Amino acid sequence: MTSPLEQKKIRIAGPSVVTANRTWDGVVIYRTAARGWSADLADAAIVRTSDEARTLLADAVADDVGAVAAYIAPVEVRDTGAIKPGNLRERIRSKGLTIDVSAPA
Amino acid sequence: MYAYDELDRTLVNERVSEFRDQVTRRLSGELTEDEFKMLRLQNGVYLQLHAYMLRVAIPYGTLSSTQLRRLAHVARRYDRGYGHFTTRQNIQFNWIKLAELPDALADLAEVGIHSMQTSGNNTRNVTSDQWAGVAPGEIEDPRIWSELLRQYTTLHPEFSFLPRKFKFAITASAHDRAAIKIHDIGLRLHRNAEGETGFEVLVGGGLGRTPFIAKTIKPFVAGRDLLSYVEAILRVYNQYGRRDNIYKARIKILVHELGIEKFAQEVENEWRQMQGSALMLDDAVVEEIRSRFSYPAYEKLPHLPEELKNAARDPKFEAWRKNSVFPHKVSGYAIVTLSLKPVGGPPGDATADQMDAIAELADKYSFGEIRVGHEQNLVLPHVARRDLPALWRALDKIGVATPNVNLVSDIIACPGLDYCSLANARSIPIAQELTRRFANHDTANLIGRLHINISGCINACGHHHVGHIGILGVEKNGEEFYQITIGGRADEQAAVGTLIGPAVPYGEVADVVEDIVEAYLALRVRPDELFIDTVTRLGVEPFRERVYATR
Amino acid sequence: MPLVRHGKITQDAFVHVADDAPLPGDAAILISAARFLDDPEALCRRVGRTGVIWPNSRDVDDLVPWLDRLAVVALVFPSFRDGRAYSQARLLRERYFYRGELRATGQVLRDQFVFMLRAGFDSFEVKKESDAMAFAVTAKRYSVFYQPTGDGRITALHQRMQMRHSESAGQ
Numbered sequence A: 001m002t003s004p005l006e007q008k009k010i011r012i013a014g015p016s017v018v019t020a021n022r023t024w025d026g027v028v029i030y031r032t033a034a035r036g037w038s039a040d041l042a043d044a045a046i047v048r049t050s051d052e053a054r055t056l057l058a059d060a061v062a063d064d065v066g067a068v069a070a071y072i073a074p075v076e077v078r079d080t081g082a083i084k085p086g087n088l089r090e091r092i093r094s095k096g097l098t099i100d101v102s103a104p105a
Numbered sequence B: 001m002y003a004y005d006e007l008d009r010t011l012v013n014e015r016v017s018e019f020r021d022q023v024t025r026r027l028s029g030e031l032t033e034d035e036f037k038m039l040r041l042q043n044g045v046y047l048q049l050h051a052y053m054l055r056v057a058i059p060y061g062t063l064s065s066t067q068l069r070r071l072a073h074v075a076r077r078y079d080r081g082y083g084h085f086t087t088r089q090n091i092q093f094n095w096i097k098l099a100e101l102p103d104a105l106a107d108l109a110e111v112g113i114h115s116m117q118t119s120g121n122n123t124r125n126v127t128s129d130q131w132a133g134v135a136p137g138e139i140e141d142p143r144i145w146s147e148l149l150r151q152y153t154t155l156h157p158e159f160s161f162l163p164r165k166f167k168f169a170i171t172a173s174a175h176d177r178a179a180i181k182i183h184d185i186g187l188r189l190h191r192n193a194e195g196e197t198g199f200e201v202l203v204g205g206g207l208g209r210t211p212f213i214a215k216t217i218k219p220f221v222a223g224r225d226l227l228s229y230v231e232a233i234l235r236v237y238n239q240y241g242r243r244d245n246i247y248k249a250r251i252k253i254l255v256h257e258l259g260i261e262k263f264a265q266e267v268e269n270e271w272r273q274m275q276g277s278a279l280m281l282d283d284a285v286v287e288e289i290r291s292r293f294s295y296p297a298y299e300k301l302p303h304l305p306e307e308l309k310n311a312a313r314d315p316k317f318e319a320w321r322k323n324s325v326f327p328h329k330v331s332g333y334a335i336v337t338l339s340l341k342p343v344g345g346p347p348g349d350a351t352a353d354q355m356d357a358i359a360e361l362a363d364k365y366s367f368g369e370i371r372v373g374h375e376q377n378l379v380l381p382h383v384a385r386r387d388l389p390a391l392w393r394a395l396d397k398i399g400v401a402t403p404n405v406n407l408v409s410d411i412i413a414c415p416g417l418d419y420c421s422l423a424n425a426r427s428i429p430i431a432q433e434l435t436r437r438f439a440n441h442d443t444a445n446l447i448g449r450l451h452i453n454i455s456g457c458i459n460a461c462g463h464h465h466v467g468h469i470g471i472l473g474v475e476k477n478g479e480e481f482y483q484i485t486i487g488g489r490a491d492e493q494a495a496v497g498t499l500i501g502p503a504v505p506y507g508e509v510a511d512v513v514e515d516i517v518e519a520y521l522a523l524r525v526r527p528d529e530l531f532i533d534t535v536t537r538l539g540v541e542p543f544r545e546r547v548y549a550t551r
Numbered sequence C: 001m002p003l004v005r006h007g008k009i010t011q012d013a014f015v016h017v018a019d020d021a022p023l024p025g026d027a028a029i030l031i032s033a034a035r036f037l038d039d040p041e042a043l044c045r046r047v048g049r050t051g052v053i054w055p056n057s058r059d060v061d062d063l064v065p066w067l068d069r070l071a072v073v074a075l076v077f078p079s080f081r082d083g084r085a086y087s088q089a090r091l092l093r094e095r096y097f098y099r100g101e102l103r104a105t106g107q108v109l110r111d112q113f114v115f116m117l118r119a120g121f122d123s124f125e126v127k128k129e130s131d132a133m134a135f136a137v138t139a140k141r142y143s144v145f146y147q148p149t150g151d152g153r154i155t156a157l158h159q160r161m162q163m164r165h166s167e168s169a170g171q
Helices: A050-061 A088-095 B006-028 B033-041 B065-078 B098-109 B142-153 B223-240 B251-258 B260-272 B283-291 B306-311 B315-324 B352-365 B385-397 B428-437 B441-447 B506-523 B531-538 B541-548 C033-038 C040-045 C060-069 C084-095 C110-119 C129-133 C135-139 C156-169
Strands: A016-022 A028-031 A067-077 A083-085 B045-047 B052-056 B062-064 B082-085 B091-096 B168-171 B185-191 B197-203 B215-222 B325-327 B333-338 B349-351 B369-372 B378-384 B452-455 B469-476 B479-486 C003-005 C008-010 C014-016 C028-032 C050-054 C072-077 C101-106 C123-125
Touching: A016 A050, A028 A050, A050 A067, A067 A088, A083 A088, B006 B033, B006 B098, B006 C156, B033 B045, B052 B098, B062 B065, B065 B082, B065 B091, B065 B098, B065 B352, B065 B369, B082 B352, B091 B098, B142 B168, B142 B185, B142 B223, B142 B283, B185 B223, B197 B223, B215 B223, B215 B260, B223 B251, B223 B260, B223 B283, B223 C084, B251 B260, B283 C156, B306 B315, B306 B385, B315 B325, B315 B333, B315 B385, B333 B385, B349 B352, B352 B369, B352 B378, B352 B385, B378 B385, B428 B452, B428 B506, B441 B506, B469 B506, B479 B506, B506 B531, B506 B541, B531 B541, C008 C135, C028 C033, C028 C072, C033 C040, C033 C050, C033 C060, C040 C060, C050 C060, C050 C101, C060 C084, C072 C084, C084 C101, C084 C110, C110 C129, C110 C135, C129 C135
Parallel strands: B168 B185, B452 B469, C014 C028, C028 C050, C050 C072, C072 C101, C101 C123
Antiparallel strands: A016 A028, A016 A067, A067 A083, B045 B052, B052 B091, B062 B369, B082 B091, B082 B349, B185 B197, B197 B215, B325 B333, B333 B378, B369 B378, B469 B479, C003 C008, C003 C123
């Protein structure tokens, strides 16, 4: 599997968001409908067609100063409307490490 | 320890100043990411899943206590209080902010630490044997030549934009602890029949998508010709290495496509035209570098001091001594390995507190010097044997005295999907679970030397191809699966492991490894036949049968 | 695209001429390697100065017989990440003793100026105006160099030895 950063053909399989890292500190961010960025997945704009995804991504990529390595990531949308990461990679980016790094007692 | 002088320090400072300017221009938008990315890579700055990652160079794995303290400071001040030692003797900080990087690098520059060329398509950290300079039977200290190579390759104007990354390793011992055969250029320091010091030069080793074991291009290159010969290799690679496909751009592919004889001929042709080169290393130049290496003023000490005799009654101490303490070329001294593989811990990590404590112990017991091994453990290279009991108590207190060096729970692993944007699967939790399964030291000792290597993707930063047991994370339908190989080795008999069967899911990896170990215990011909030797003797089939019988 | 020569932005005396365009009289021209090699004798004998744009995928060996009659050799960085022209430059300067103008073209950016100077380039078709203006300052970024090239700068290794020499001489 290639990293999503190398996506060439944009084709989405379900609801998706555009995500990137903030340039100055590397923090994970999501593209909002207001054409900005938020570190909270709940604020992300959801796209449901490949065309919408392409448009949102192009718009995000144009913000080369504010964001780095933007790409399209899958999400799950619950009945409540809550947005959840759509795969393990996005879960890790959203929630952090799956491991405990504190030194053992 | 190599002592930086004014010139070395000036260069590092000039580099920091240049990078500061580049970061400023990036943040202002004057540089696009496309223009900036290669520049930041050339300073060891990656973009990972959660944050930027800074890879700091530890040339040939040698650190002073002052430097280790400064690494601890960077971990605290700019990161989350810990660092990760890598399979190339470097250290990585996982949470650094780009905007703060110039300051972090300036802090490191003050003690002669830099991050030049720890990434990018250039010549990377020259790695060596973590026992260099103190191992019994060594021809001479390979770090002298590592330093010569380091300087030669640093900011080389011709070779800063190669087709792909380029890695060197040097060994001066019969037993290769530097894994030279999996490097783009591997160098084996030895003496020829005439008693001259020189190098067997190997090229084209490397792991990743297409693993290759390096081939000998020239059995003997005299020391004085080392740099000119390396330049000839680099020039041929720079001009003819593939640039159309990043998966085919390493020198190993060029060597494979041309064949070693033709490749050697190309290099020889280039080299012949370089005769009389300014790169010839006369004795004075080599002595200059050698003179900047200081060695401890060893005392005349007994091999079996009282302190050691008394401590022998403590079984815990003895277990550690038998596992983690190795012979030193100077009588009365020892080489001590500090395991960074505690049960349940992420392999190769150290907290800032641990780093500070180890720095203090290095001052007290190792003439202020620490080494980093490619197996992601640390080493105190100059410990008086009479100090071993006191040292052990201190190491045990800070959690770096797990007596599992070279055993099944001494696992080498890349950061994997928890950190790395290239990964397909996680590696650290696999390693953690394995250390828990094999936490019993008697069991681990019963099994004997066994190297497990885990990579979270095909880039193979965990060197899984050359693990006795190799574990490679792949992705299948959104789930983490792992391919398992056995029979790899990274030493002078380097070999790529063989797949034992179809990939297994995340939850079964530890079970499979247990089954492999059980198979080995049943199949070995004597208790002291090592796992790797049993596999070499019997092949993969008997293991495959037993492991996949019920799967 | 500004041309930097002798450390500052200057007028380019040379005109890039396409393969199918006629040569503009006695003007100083830059033509492709293919066009040049088609009739090198004539092109070297013309009144106007002739320069060749040499691709980075071709050995410079084929150009060697004409080097002492060319006014400019222009090498190419199709991407700044493609470093083949650095080897070509060093070979031209250090092996074949080319003394004419050696020009860097393609994606020529500020952060490679020092490498290019060290490799032997002395003129630069710089992509960005701001980079061209910063040339002089950028060229002075480094004062210590570890390895010898044909640029004559003394290496750190030899600097140290000189210092030692004068130390012991002074005793």
